[in-house]
Amino acid sequence: MKNINSQFAYETHQLMEGADVRLSFSGEFSPDLITVLLSMAKSNIGDKLVMKKVYNVMIECLENLTKHSLKIEGDQFPAIFLLGKDDEYYFLATGNKIASNEVNELETKLIKVNSLNKKELMLWYNEILTSETSSSFKGGAGLGIIDMALKSGNRFEYNFNKIDDYHSFFTLKVKVGQK
Amino acid sequence: MKSLKVKKGDTTPELDFDVDKMEFLLEGESRSEDVLIFYEPIINWLTNFKEWFLKNGSSKKLDFHFKLEYYNSLSAKFIFSIFKILKEMQVKGLEINVFWFYDVLDEDLLECGEEYEKILGFKFEYIAL
Numbered sequence: 001m002k003n004i005n006s007q008f009a010y011e012t013h014q015l016m017e018g019a020d021v022r023l024s025f026s027g028e029f030s031p032d033l034i035t036v037l038l039s040m041a042k043s044n045i046g047d048k049l050v051m052k053k054v055y056n057v058m059i060e061c062l063e064n065l066t067k068h069s070l071k072i073e074g075d076q077f078p079a080i081f082l083l084g085k086d087d088e089y090y091f092l093a094t095g096n097k098i099a100s101n102e103v104n105e106l107e108t109k110l111i112k113v114n115s116l117n118k119k120e121l122m123l124w125y126n127e128i129l130t131s132e133t134s135s136s137f138k139g140g141a142g143l144g145i146i147d148m149a150l151k152s153g154n155r156f157e158y159n160f161n162k163i164d165d166y167h168s169f170f171t172l173k174v175k176v177g178q179k
Numbered sequence: 180m181k182s183l184k185v186k187k188g189d190t191t192p193e194l195d196f197d198v199d200k201m202e203f204l205l206e207g208e209s210r211s212e213d214v215l216i217f218y219e220p221i222i223n224w225l226t227n228f229k230e231w232f233l234k235n236g237s238s239k240k241l242d243f244h245f246k247l248e249y250y251n252s253l254s255a256k257f258i259f260s261i262f263k264i265l266k267e268m269q270v271k272g273l274e275i276n277v278f279w280f281y282d283v284l285d286e287d288l289l290e291c292g293e294e295y296e297k298i299l300g301f302k303f304e305y306i307a308l
Binding site: 049053056066067122125 | 190210212249251252253259282285
């Protein structure tokens with residue numbers, strides 16, 4: 001039987017404080033919650049330039065969580081979002097469960113994004129932007145991840161943690177900072 | 180042809196396409212996850228507007244005020260479609276002035292405008308706020 005003692009709050013607090021986490025949520029992400037998280041992030045970041053960039057990347061991050069988190073019935077914790085601060089950067093960290101058979105495709109895309117410079121990313125973005133008509137367009141077609149890389153200006157850090165044969169936990173850290 | 184007006188929503192922008200004044204406005208934030216529901220009627224309206232204008236329009240000039248502070252990547256394609264239709268009208272002889280508003284600190288948004296310009300062969304006017 002699970003029995004969480006009262007120290008749990010202390011330990012979690014220490015962990016968050018140590019990593020300078022300004023904003024976090026773990027659970028299911030609804031549109032209303034996203035609106036609240038965005039406005040909290042806005043008021044937390046004083047520097048307007050950085051705030052704009054964080055805001056941009058954050059929206060794409062949160063959209064990815066709602067769109068791509070694996071929905072398992074009864075699962076209360078499909079995803080996590082953190083906004084924190086490293087020495088030089090604000091960082092956005094997300095984690096979500098995905099099906100193991102999606103790992104390869106996602107990883108290939110992340111490797112490609114990380115290998116491109118700004119000009120190449122923009123070319124790729126424009127290629128997708130102009131490729132099909134809006135009426136046949138359903139998903140983001142990968143624009144979101146390129147957009148995040150452009151706004152961030154930094155390489156993505158990511159990891160895939162195997163949960164079992166069928167499920168993995170995907171983590172992504174996106175850094176945003178002043179140049 | 181009736182003008183098109185859409186009120187601002189939590190995640191969708193305000194839209195005012197005024198046919199009488201030939202002044203179009205798109206303002207606010209566009210970060211809805213149901214972009215298709217929001218933009219499809221707008222694209223359809225614009226397509227009809229283009230047809231109508233080519234047959235019956237008497238104006239020579241259209242001003243488009245682009246005042247989106249933020250749009251997500253899902254919206255980007257639809258915004259591209261909007262400009263594409265406007266470009267088609269410009270090719271047919273309508274003078275179109277696109278005023279692209281951006282926060283003076285927000286160079287990313289300025290760059291987005293420049294990219295649309297480049298891809299579509301449009302000329303935008305930039306207004307820093």
